Amino acid sequence: MKLTFLGTGSGVPAKHRNVSSLALHIDDKEGSVWLFDCGEATQHQILHTSLKPRKISKIFITHLHGDHIFGLPGLLSSRSFQGGETPLTVYGPVGIKEYIETSLRVSMTHVKYPLIIKEFEEEGLLLEEADFTIKGKKLVHGISSFGFRIVQKDLPGALLMDKVKQSNIPSGPHLQELKEGKSVTLSDGRIVEGIDYIGPPKKGKVITILGDTRYTPVSVELAEEADVLIHEATFAAKDEMLAREYFHSTTVQAAQVAKEARANQLLLSHISARYQQEDVLSLMEEAKEIFSNTVVVNDFDVIPIK
Amino acid sequence: MKLTFLGTGSGVPAKHRNVSSLALHIDDKEGSVWLFDCGEATQHQILHTSLKPRKISKIFITHLHGDHIFGLPGLLSSRSFQGGETPLTVYGPVGIKEYIETSLRVSMTHVKYPLIIKEFEEEGLLLEEADFTIKGKKLVHGISSFGFRIVQKDLPGALLMDKVKQSNIPSGPHLQELKEGKSVTLSDGRIVEGIDYIGPPKKGKVITILGDTRYTPVSVELAEEADVLIHEATFAAKDEMLAREYFHSTTVQAAQVAKEARANQLLLSHISARYQQEDVLSLMEEAKEIFSNTVVVNDFDVIPIK
Ligand SMILES: [Zn+2]
Numbered sequence: 130m131k132l133t134f135l136g137t138g139s140g141v142p143a144k145h146r147n148v149s150s151l152a153l154h155i156d157d158k159e160g161s162v163w164l165f166d167c168g169e170a171t172q173h174q175i176l177h178t179s180l181k182p183r184k185i186s187k188i189f190i191t192h193l194h195g196d197h198i199f200g201l202p203g204l205l206s207s208r209s210f211q212g213g214e215t216p217l218t219v220y221g222p223v224g225i226k227e228y229i230e231t232s233l234r235v236s237m238t239h240v241k242y243p244l245i246i247k248e249f250e251e252e253g254l255l256l257e258e259a260d261f262t263i264k265g266k267k268l269v270h271g272i273s274s275f276g277f278r279i280v281q282k283d284l285p286g287a288l289l290m291d292k293v294k295q296s297n298i299p300s301g302p303h304l305q306e307l308k309e310g311k312s313v314t315l316s317d318g319r320i321v322e323g324i325d326y327i328g329p330p331k332k333g334k335v336i337t338i339l340g341d342t343r344y345t346p347v348s349v350e351l352a353e354e355a356d357v358l359i360h361e362a363t364f365a366a367k368d369e370m371l372a373r374e375y376f377h378s379t380t381v382q383a384a385q386v387a388k389e390a391r392a393n394q395l396l397l398s399h400i401s402a403r404y405q406q407e408d409v410l411s412l413m414e415e416a417k418e419i420f421s422n423t424v425v426v427n428d429f430d431v432i433p434i435k
Numbered sequence: 436m437k438l439t440f441l442g443t444g445s446g447v448p449a450k451h452r453n454v455s456s457l458a459l460h461i462d463d464k465e466g467s468v469w470l471f472d473c474g475e476a477t478q479h480q481i482l483h484t485s486l487k488p489r490k491i492s493k494i495f496i497t498h499l500h501g502d503h504i505f506g507l508p509g510l511l512s513s514r515s516f517q518g519g520e521t522p523l524t525v526y527g528p529v530g531i532k533e534y535i536e537t538s539l540r541v542s543m544t545h546v547k548y549p550l551i552i553k554e555f556e557e558e559g560l561l562l563e564e565a566d567f568t569i570k571g572k573k574l575v576h577g578i579s580s581f582g583f584r585i586v587q588k589d590l591p592g593a594l595l596m597d598k599v600k601q602s603n604i605p606s607g608p609h610l611q612e613l614k615e616g617k618s619v620t621l622s623d624g625r626i627v628e629g630i631d632y633i634g635p636p637k638k639g640k641v642i643t644i645l646g647d648t649r650y651t652p653v654s655v656e657l658a659e660e661a662d663v664l665i666h667e668a669t670f671a672a673k674d675e676m677l678a679r680e681y682f683h684s685t686t687v688q689a690a691q692v693a694k695e696a697r698a699n700q701l702l703l704s705h706i707s708a709r710y711q712q713e714d715v716l717s718l719m720e721e722a723k724e725i726f727s728n729t730v731v732v733n734d735f736d737v738i739p740i741k
């Protein structure tokens with residue numbers, strides 16, 4: 130899996146940082162992409178990547194501030210115009226349905242694919258799929274703002290070929306059945322159980338994507354031992370008072386969350402336009418003092434989830 | 436006066452042509468800008484010009500299709516964020532008020548300037564100001580789509596200095612009064628009338644900006660002897676059937692309007708992304724065969740109104 134950062138700025142678009150949007154490539158056989166937030170001109174950013182809007186199957190909205198949603202009507206509309214026919218589900222806080230439906234109705238936009246809008250007000254399990262579960266919890270942002278913990282289910286272990294050979298099990302299509310854990314009757318009459326020939330399951334990845342928030346223990350809970358934590362860092366450590374006033378976090382507060390949660394990697398986004406590109410290094414450095422595996426991301430950064 | 440083209444594409448954004456928006460710099464003492472349509476990422480385009488969002492005092496919407504309005508909530512919001520405090524009026528077809536108010540309410544956007552939204556359903560005089568009148572008429576686009584005739588009022592004539600000297604009128608502040616058409620008593624007792632010393636008024640400019648439309652005589656009426664006509668040309672002449680089907684115009688149909696209206700200059704915009712940048716020359720050539728003073732405009736073109 131990998132992440133493509135489509136917008137890493139905060140509040141208003143700037144020349145080099147667009148407003149929020151993040152694509153998670155989930156590596157299923159359809160090549161599906163899940164989008165997290167969709168600020169204005171997200172579809173324009175996508176034009177400069179290899180991402181295809183029709184591959185976007187789910188869009189999660191953390192909160193309803195304009196810099197996180199004003200790109201939705203255009204993206205939904207263009208996805209249809211560009212031939213998208215597979216269903217798309219938008220998950221977001223209460224209000225997202227009215228916003229999308231009004232925008233599409235007033236503009237007489239009729240999308241040609243099934244568009245499902247699921248609003249959530251309560252915390253908890255938002256989604257349970259074959260390969261993933263997504264849990265949402267409320268953060269602290271003056272408006273309902275959610276954080277998401279995306280848990281990939283464990284992947285089945287590999288077939289233990291050494292053991293297969295030791296047992297003199299011949300090659301053939303039954304090896305695939307063994308790998309799937311099934312019981313197989315061999316040509317010599319022996320019955321062998323898949324479970325005896327499969328290695329330990331491979332741990333699924335945990336990805337934590339948080340909406341805008343002040344420092345809160347809820348973030349730590351959502352990020353517990355995450356492989357990657359995407360956290361806003363609207364302000365530098367020295368601007369902690371501003372961060373508090375505007376319900377945002379500093380670099381150091383985000384790093385503190387990653388540290389307490391024992392996450393593997395911290396990606397800082399939602400950087401205020403008040404910081405010039407040359408200030409970014411110092412933003413990163415102050416976070417690294419607390420949590421060393423930290424990167425301040427830029428628009429169009431692609432980060433593999435390891 | 437001059438025009439800045441912020442988006443000259445059609446339907447969906449492309450790398451080199453954004454969706455519709457056009458700025459008219461009206462050269463008043465405040466340096467006001469009037470915007471015509473506001474497709475998604477208009478505020479992003481503005482970032483690459485010297486235009487200041489707080490200078491935008493009026494926004495006119497030709498019709499409610501997404502590629503003409505989806506940039507409104509973001510622009511209205513950023514104008515406030517960037518310190519805009521003077522009033523802004525949005526004029527548009529019925530529905531624009533619901534779209535804007537829902538977008539701002541759901542996203543909890545509170546703009547800090549007076550925002551006035553005026554919907555028009557009927558044709559006629561939309562606006563009468565000290566220096567301008569704007570008339571709107573309905574075009575043919577399958578949805579209410581308006582064309583605007585912006586008429587600058589005639590400018591007062593210059594003071595005829597030769598005649599002033601002939602009459603032995605001495606210099607002094609009373610010359611300004613004469614220029615304003617007032618009656619002035621000179622130091623030698625003579626009473627002179629301004630009207631006798633002012634040249635003919637300078638003709639105001641006529642600017643015709645049309646929303647999306649099929650060819651229609653209404654366009655000709657709106658563009659009659661206009662100094663500049665901005666007309667959509669979504670399709671090439673050979674794609675006339677497509678133009679008809681989708682309620683759009685071809686290059687040649689737009690040129691026909693300019694010719695019948697005896698306009699001075701034709702600017703073609705709203706170019707479909709199906710035409711590559713290298714096709715644009717032939718789009719322009721086929722229009723020029725009908726109306727020679729034609730230009731196909733590009734994003735960021737600045738065109739003075741002569
Ligand atoms: Zn935000």
Ligand SMILES: [Zn+2]
Pocket residue numbers: 445446455500502503647705
């Ligand atoms: Zn259009």
